[in-house]
Amino acid sequence: MTWNSRIDVAEALERAGWTGDPDRPLDILRHSSGAVWAVVNDAGDCGVDTPGGGNVDLPGDVADEVVIAAALAASGQLIAETNVVCDAKGHAVPHTAGCSAATALGPVEELLELATVLEIPRPGVAPPLQLLRSHGHADRWAICDRKGRRWDGEHDCWMYEPEGIRYEAQRDSTRFTLAEAVPLARRLADGQLNGSCSPRN
Structure with a gap:
């Protein structure tokens, strides 16, 4: 990769106590719980592995805030106060129930x-x-x-x-x-x- 479009995600996770991989410190971050986040290409496609062995792929068009929330949920760090933003029809954004x-x-x-x-x-x-x-x-x-x-x-x-x-x-x-x-x-x-x-x- 020549450029990490998910640099804001990496920095947010570092502030939350995640540690960068020695070879790719801004592309792969690990949490002490066993959760792992990694970005795989310049388009920002990334994924989260949970401590229990599950994984979620997050395409490059998924907002950074959603990626951060997914990673923090996997590590058990998601805080209780959460804002859910709705569009004019009352649907949660930026994602839909099927994504x-x-x-x-x-x-x-x-x-x-x-x-x-x-x-x-x-x-x-x-x-x-x-x-x-x-x-x-x-x-x-x-x-x-x-x-x-x-x-x-x-x-x-x-x-x-x-x-x-x-x-x-x-x-x-x-x-x-x-x-x-x-x-x-x-x-x-x-x-x-x-x-x-x-x-x-």
Whole structure:
């Protein structure tokens, strides 16, 4: 190989404690768990071997972030707080359920167990909306904009979440199951809903 297009992956794994092979230190990295990552050509095709003997091939068009996550998952270093980014239709990106990167990271249900933030892009508008997992109820999510407001399902408008125990019922109106939150967030992202009035805002 004349050029390693996965140099960012190699550097990230080195920072995570992986060690370069003596003969090819930026092309083959090993973790003390037994996991191995290697890039095989200039196009960035690479693979991850797990300590248990499994392996995953990752084509050159798979994003570096996904490759890093696959390697860290193989070594047991993947951290619990994971952002899953969704496209306008609510599908996880950059990969689909059938690609090798998705297989390396596990089923969607397993990823959602780890996720604390989901992002729903707004076409032509930045930044995206966020679905934040509720600290009090792990099966509930809040739909948030970047102004610090949450969508209130009872009043159909954006509002700042109140503080204090007496507002607990009001807080519940800003929390949804994931099955409720995703389609609602898509409608908000597409501009189908735009409530801004609130008696508690």
